[in-house]
Amino acid sequence: MTQIPEDLKYTEDDEWVRVEGDTATIGITDYAQDQLSDIVYVEHPDVGAAFDQGEIFGVVESVKAAGDMHMPVGGEVVEVNEALEDEPEVVNSDPYGAGWFIKIKIADPAELDKLLDAAAYKAHCDARA
Amino acid sequence: MNDSDNVKVLEPLIYELSRPGRQAVTLPECDVPESEFPADLLRDPEDVLLPEVSQIDVVRHFVHLSQFNHGVDTGFYPLGSCTMKYNPKINEDTARLPGFARIHPLQDPLQVQGALGLMWDLQNWLAEISGMAGVSLQPAAGAQGEFSGVLMMRKYHRDRGDTRRTKIIVPDSSHGTNPATASMVGLEVIQVPSDPNGDVDRAALLSVCGDDVVGMMLTVPNTLGLFESHVQEIIEIVHGCGGLMYMDGANLNALMGIAKPGDLGFDVMHFNLHKTFSTPHGGGGPGSGPVGAAEHMLPYLPGPVVGVVEEPSDEEEAPLYGWVMPERSIGRVKSFYGNFGILVRAFTYILANGPEGLRQVSEHAVLNANYIQARLCDAYKVACERFCMHEFVAEGCWDDAPGVRALDISKRLMDFGIHPPTNYFPLIVHEALMIEPTETESKEMLDRFVEVMLQIAEEARSNPDILHSAPHNTPVRRLDEVKAAKDQVLCYGPVCGG
Amino acid sequence: MTYLPHTDADREAMLAAIGVEDAADLFEAIPEAVRFPALDLPGALAELETMTELQHLSKANISADDFAWFLGAGVYNHYIPSVVNHILLRGEFYTAYTPYQPEVSQGTLQAVFEYQTMIAALTGMEVSNASHYDGATSLAEAVVTALQVAKHKRRKVILSPGVHPQYREVVRTYMQGADLDITGDKDPTHTLDDLTARLDEQTALLVVQSPNFFGQIEDINGLADKAHAAGALLCVVADPIALGLFKPPGAYGADIVVGEGQPLGIPMSFGGPYLGFFATRKAYVRHIAGRLVGETVDVEGRRGYVLTLATREQHIRRERASSNICTNQGLMALAATVYLATMGKRGLRQVAELCYHKSHHAAQQIAALDGYSVDRSKPFFKEFVVKCPKPAAEINRYLVEEWGIVGGYDLGALDPARADEMLLCVTEVNTHEEIAALVVALSEVAS
Structure with missing residues (x-):
């Protein structure tokens, strides 16, 4: 069963966002890690880099596929999960926890309104099953 | 068998056979006075980490390795989009004639008129087969021919001051090289969907075609093995918005003497001599990817190309050939003029077949594919209501055989000594198996393939485990690709300090 | 046909299985106006005739099988075991x-x-x-x-x-x-x-x-x-x-x-x-x-x-x-x-040393000729630039026609101001005799 935590926001490109104040933590969903299968590589942006909503900020690769990661909301990167460089498989085992990708400072909180909630994202996944 | 790390090995690495002091070939003594070496530039001889083996070690090692390969010479190879036809042996002999193999690209053209004449004829023959006005033989492979062709289209517009055109259209069924090429050239890729019949969705095409479009890249027959139903209409739409049409010639094996891309209205195209014209694939190259141009695109061809620099004084004589740089050429895409050794093989093949022979080649390639398609229609999901060209795509999955995927079918085929079809391409087909038998296979071979495919379809229901665990009798079985990607062992450890 | 295995009976059976009368029926999707064009190409040759034609073309080229070779410039005549x-x-x-x-x-x-x-x-x-x-x-x-x-x-x-x-x-x-x-x-x-x-x-x-x-x-x-x-x-x-x-x-x-x-x-x-x-x-x-x-x-x-x-x-x-x-x-x-496996650790070094010694020997001999000079401003490996008393193109023609030698790369092809210079290449395949002949030939053409 695909895990879709209620307290997160989602994109149609399968990123999740956890908002805490003006900071957002971003990762890829359980559905995405399952589709990619064994993840072998994660490419992070530089800390300090700024991206607009929807812009590509990184890459996640499995043996057979590569996916671009898009910014769910615009902002500046304040931290990247360097542990993934040595253990990218954590994205498979714990996509919503230790498998997070980056933390950003949100530029415009209004952009959060364009994201999907858990129910809408679940419908999006079901539609592709 | 080497068993040093408790890892079972098929054949040791050549480095593992090395013993200090062995050498596989002798070299002559120095017959001139020796000169002093610049000491500070010299390398420690012990630092040249090459193996030391005897000649029989070299021969046995590489013969053993060869025996772990499946090639056209060892068995059926219906690998879709790759045209794994028989590679005639005479091609190998002609390419190795000393007057071809031992000549230098920077020789005075007067010394190499035979080679230039061969290239001149081949340029003209490929133009005749394709209906293009001219051909450059320079690109080293299909991907490079494609790169050349798209550069030509870009330059054509820019030379006319039309710099707004920065986009290129590709169908979603296209080969991955098409979008990759376009982005190498610095163009933005617009993907158009296919309609339910596998053809380009013309309404979608119309909606994106405008004065910002360089052109469109189209594979004919397309990657589903279908002749695009509305190819002329598509070309009219693109020309109508000022764009140029590029034909990816990967599937030309279906078209020789059947239809000329130039007659259809294409402006630029590339050829894959290693597919259509029987030159060997070599385990992944060398290929050859000549690029053809309609009249208005000729000045942009990569060069140099062979031209007649002096007409003969009397008709019996050959003209004088030389190198010519097309007037507004995109430039040189590789050193020298092309993969000449491959050109000799393709030339040999065309000469041996003649015009009627080439038409027969395409007709039989299409006949063989349709025969297999017809016979697999009931057991596999195939779009049988339409004739295919030289290849077709089947779906490698069934509702009543959950868990069986195209990959399992492919791996199981290996147990029968048959190379799998192309898997997972085109991307728009679910669990694709792309089957291209080629014209050189006999009916007996096609029948055997069909019988094996039917057996596998039956096993998918009755004994799926045998598919999941396949292959069973290949030199190695399924390999751990995740380990390879994570460990990144790309070099023998003791040499690279691993 | 050359590499096609089907007998007439095979074709009949296959067409029947597909459900068409004639193979031409398989090509209905192609617009009729452009279907089945004539190809203006030479007629098919038998294998023997093909080989004869290719041999004929091959022999119309001057190759390293028959000529002493001093041309490099990025492509080299090394021995292939x-x-x-x-x-x-x-x-x-x-x-x-x-x-x-x-x-x-x-x-x-x-x-x-x-x-x-x-x-x-x-x-x-x-x-x-x-x-x-x-x-x-x-x-x-x-x-x-x-x-x-x-x-x-x-x-x-x-x-x-x-x-x-x-x-x-x-x-x-x-x-x-x-x-x-x-x-x-x-x-x-x-x-x-x-x-x-x-x-x-x-x-x-x-x-x-x-x-x-x-x-x-x-x-x-x-x-x-x-x-x-x-x-x-x-x-x-x-x-x-x-x-x-x-x-x-x-x-x-x-x-x-x-x-x-x-x-x-x-x-x-x-x-x-x-x-x-x-x-x-x-x-x-x-x-x-x-x-x-x-x-x-x-x-x-x-x-x-x-x-x-x-x-x-x-x-x-x-x-x-x-x-x-x-x-x-x-x-x-x-x-x-x-x-590289055949040459091995020692063989590759031997090839390189032979290139070095032979090219330096040739350079020394040529530098001693009247009218010639060799650029020795930096160390070199197997190629060196020679300034000649005449255009390199003219010298090369003489070498080929009179001595059976393919000379060096004419640097005038890169820069017309350097038409009197050539880039000579000497590898392990060039013998002492070939080098001696080159030196004599260069001396003769200068006088």
Whole structure:
């Protein structure tokens, strides 16, 4: 069963966002890690880099596929999960926890309104099953 | 068998056979006075980490390795989009004639008129087969021919001051090289969907075609093995918005003497001599990817190309050939003029077949594919209501055989000594198996393939485990690709300090 | 027909199974107006006649089988041991496709792994890819790699004028859509110091060739530090035979080493097919184009090899791929692998030493002739520039017609002001007698 935590926001490109104040933590969903299968590589942006909503900020690769990661909301990167460089498989085992990708400072909180909630994202996944 | 790390090995690495002091070939003594070496530039001889083996070690090692390969010479190879036809042996002999193999690209053209004449004829023959006005033989492979062709289209517009055109259209069924090429050239890729019949969705095409479009890249027959139903209409739409049409010639094996891309209205195209014209694939190259141009695109061809620099004084004589740089050429895409050794093989093949022979080649390639398609229609999901060209795509999955995927079918085929079809391409087909038998296979071979495919379809229901665990009798079985990607062992450890 | 097996009965049966009367019916989808065009090509020849025709064309060329050879300039007449060709003619190797299905491609895969190891060892680098089309395209891919490492924020590439002129042309062809500043090579008198003076925060890559196009060994010591200080990478174009004798670019801190692999057991073949080698640091492996083979195990624990890190490639990434390349030069990489295994650690050194001694002997003899001078401003390996008393083109005509010698590369082809200069190449295949004949011939033509 695909895990879709209620307290997160989602994109149609399968990123999740956890908002805490003006900071957002971003990762890829359980559905995405399952589709990619064994993840072998994660490419992070530089800390300090700024991206607009929807812009590509990184890459996640499995043996057979590569996916671009898009910014769910615009902002500046304040931290990247360097542990993934040595253990990218954590994205498979714990996509919503230790498998997070980056933390950003949100530029415009209004952009959060364009994201999907858990129910809408679940419908999006079901539609592709 | 080497068993040093408790890892079972098929054949040791050549480095593992090395013993200090062995050498596989002798070299002559120095017959001139020796000169002093610049000491500070010299390398420690012990630092040249090459193996030391005897000649029989070299021969046995590489013969053993060869025996772990499946090639056209060892068995059926219906690998879709790759045209794994028989590679005639005479091609190998002609390419190795000393007057071809031992000549230098920077020789005075007067010394190499035979080679230039061969290239001149081949340029003209490929133009005749394709209906293009001219051909450059320079690109080293299909991907490079494609790169050349798209550069030509870009330059054509820019030379006319039309710099707004920065986009290129590709169908979603296209080969991955098409979008990759376009982005190498610095163009933005617009993907158009296919309609339910596998053809380009013309309404979608119309909606994106405008004065910002360089052109469109189209594979004919397309990657589903279908002749695009509305190819002329598509070309009219693109020309109508000022764009140029590029034909990816990967599937030309279906078209020789059947239809000329130039007659259809294409402006630029590339050829894959290693597919259509029987030159060997070599385990992944060398290929050859000549690029053809309609009249208005000729000045942009990569060069140099062979031209007649002096007409003969009397008709019996050959003209004088030389190198010519097309007037507004995109430039040189590789050193020298092309993969000449491959050109000799393709030339040999065309000469041996003649015009009627080439038409027969395409007709039989299409006949063989349709025969297999017809016979697999009931057991596999195939779009049988339409004739295919030289290849077709089947779906490698069934509702009543959950868990069986195209990959399992492919791996199981290996147990029968048959190379799998192309898997997972085109991307728009679910669990694709792309089957291209080629014209050189006999009916007996096609029948055997069909019988094996039917057996596998039956096993998918009755004994799926045998598919999941396949292959069973290949030199190695399924390999751990995740380990390879994570460990990144790309070099023998003791040499690279691993 | 030549390679078609079907009998009439086979065709009938197959058409019946498809449900058509005539094979022509299979082509209904093709617009009638353009269907079944005539092809104006010569009629088919039997195998015997085909061979006769090809032999005829082959004999119309002057080849290294019959002439003494002193022409190099990027393509070299080195000895190819018999073993090489015999291995290349194994149908299991040359009639196979790219090894996408590793279970039935271990031969190709292991050979490429051995090739990668040998190239890494020769260049002194950590990793090699499975090869590119030729030296020129390898250099173009090095530029692409450097731009990627710099995340496309640096837009300048510095090329030494000593880099093979065709390689520089190919870099410009590849980059014409990329809006780059490609600089440094316009003035042929530019020294390495002139080049390093151009390094700045916009520079992604500095490229030098050693031995350079004129045969000279460049002093690349310290170059890497200067490039790195500016945040740029250093790429060195190398001759693989020279690497048997001289310190490799890796020892000088180069980030990328590329070159033409043709000297490694591949015939001159009028310009191709060849092999571009490409080696770099492990840190950049995700930014390089081309195939890579990696070691792994199968389900039974047996060692095996697979194509790896394929997600960089066009068939997965499409427009976001690092290159549109589909394959390597598989068979040519095999030739180089067999060649290097056959020569081995000592043999490659012997070939390099023979090239060095013979070319220096020839240079010394020619320098002593009236009217000739040899540029010895820098050490050289197997090629050197000779200033002649007459145009090189005229001398070369005389050498071919009167002496059966193919002379050096006419530098007037690059620069009309240098029409009296030629680039001579001497390798292990040139005998003492051939060199003596060349010297006498040059002396005669001068008088």
